[in-house]
Amino acid sequence: MKNKEIANLLYEIADFLEAEGSQFKPFAYRKAAFELKSSQKDVKETYEEEGLRGLEDIPGIGKSIAEKIEEYIKKGRIKEFERLKKKTPIKMKELVQIGGMGPKKAKLIYEKLGVSDVKSLEKAAKENKISKIEGFGEKSEKNILESIGFLKKSSGRFLTGEILEEVKEIEETLKKSKNFKRVALAGSLRRGKETVGDIDILAVSDNPGKAMDFFASLPGAVKVWSKGKTKSSLRMSRGFDVDLRIVPERSFGAALQYFTGSKEHNIALRKIAASKGFKLSEYGLFKKGKMVAGRTEEGIYRVLGMEWTDPEIRENQKEIGAAINDFENKKPGLPRLIEKRDIKGDLHCHSVWNGGRNDIWEMAESCIEMGYEFLGISDHTKFLKIEKGLDEKELEKQGWEIRKINEKIRKTGRHFRILQGAETNILKDGSIDIKNEALKKLDYAIAGIHSNFKMSKREMTERIIKAMKNRHINIISHPTGRLLQRREPYEIDFDKILRAAKIYNVALEINSFPERLDLDGGNVRRAKEAGVKMAINTDSHQKSHLKNISLGVSQAKRGWAEKKDIINAWSPEKMMEFFKKKHAL
């Protein structure tokens, strides 16, 4: 039982309570849920070790919620929740996902029309019944249908960042088992896509029967779709499916290549193979019926006269041509793509100063553990009141603290430094919510859009360009504003933004947060081709988020980014020069 499971339950209770018109309880439940979700300690363990008292020690959790958690751990259900659901029998979690639809509106349309889930909501909207209800209108009805359409498009896929850890655990479990000789992840996960449909795992086993038994009894598996000697399929409790294929060792590379995809890359590769008299399949590379490669991926590409290709760029976007060796004509091959180990620090991290979970020192410690050379603290600034944004005075105070910690680190002789930045807000008119005199004192400054998302393309583009012109702004955070499966990017003329970024020496962020991944691979590629520099940041609000950097690196790789394109892969000195150059413009 994961903290998140209980947290989600508390969130849903909060929604039901809000629908009932309860004023402050929802706030309390959401706070408790948030604390649970971000707590590093397992609630169930806490309860087993310390009982109710231990639960009440968690901030935001008092007697009543502690008892509800106890009830859930013991009985697997919460009476209060059952009571609320009985009173208003609707699929709350499903309905509030619809844009513009909150708990109260969900309850209202249930009472008026008997709408209890998204399906019946869609039907009612199509029959123009929604617009007849008081408080709704034609526009609401249109928005509801639009939002449902958007949701449908993205349904059935999961955010890679949300399931990655669990998938890695599965991989490790299989690897540790004696039943498996080799295990590898394939599919879109291996290609670093931001969302994945299902998980493909390949394995080699001397005893496929036993191996499949082991697989089917994995912790967290809730349903076995199928179980055979070569292929089995499971549904995990989080809702995603995992396919395991057992292949002969001599075909492992070929199978890995085949099941990694993409389909388009594979088709192109098979065409190359055919043109040279080979036949390529998931079983191997064959010439006149004789297997010539297949044990490793490298072997297959080599025999085809190609360089091994990073999975992230296997999209048939010119990587095939680039990978073909042509030494005679000194043709440039594939670029050496950026790797996680190239990253020297994180420039977008929040701290307790604006409501983050960890203080600056704790964040720094984690960065040191990761082998970084620097950490950029960039807390929100004052316009974002909900995030306790810092004003000019508080930024100055934070500067003192950072200098003190840097001094402490310097004395240990460690090669590590904390930089002070800020994630400022680009206001509606393109101005920055922090005065230039204060920005000047920072090591660098980020600017991002956090309000007024719905502007015309022209206005939004002008707004961002105006911010880039500010001589203290070095990075634009999450440049397109998209939230995966939740919000489309805001309207911008990206080519114009790229030109401005180049002229005003501003880096665009590759935000590594699982639901952002913004820029994405496609936009990274465009930025790179325009000669625009980028920064791969995590937007961490607590130290456990720092590991998301690998998601950002995957997007960067998907966009063919190299070390030279990523400012936080440079030496800190060179990066600081990039920032300084801006001030001189």
Next chain:
DNA sequence: GCCGTTTTCGGCCCGACTGTTTTCAGTCG
């Protein structure tokens, strides 16, 4: 329902936006 450097009651984050209204409720971040 939770919390306390305003400590057992009274406040809880709050301003902007949206779509609906004609002064506001609900949603959003």
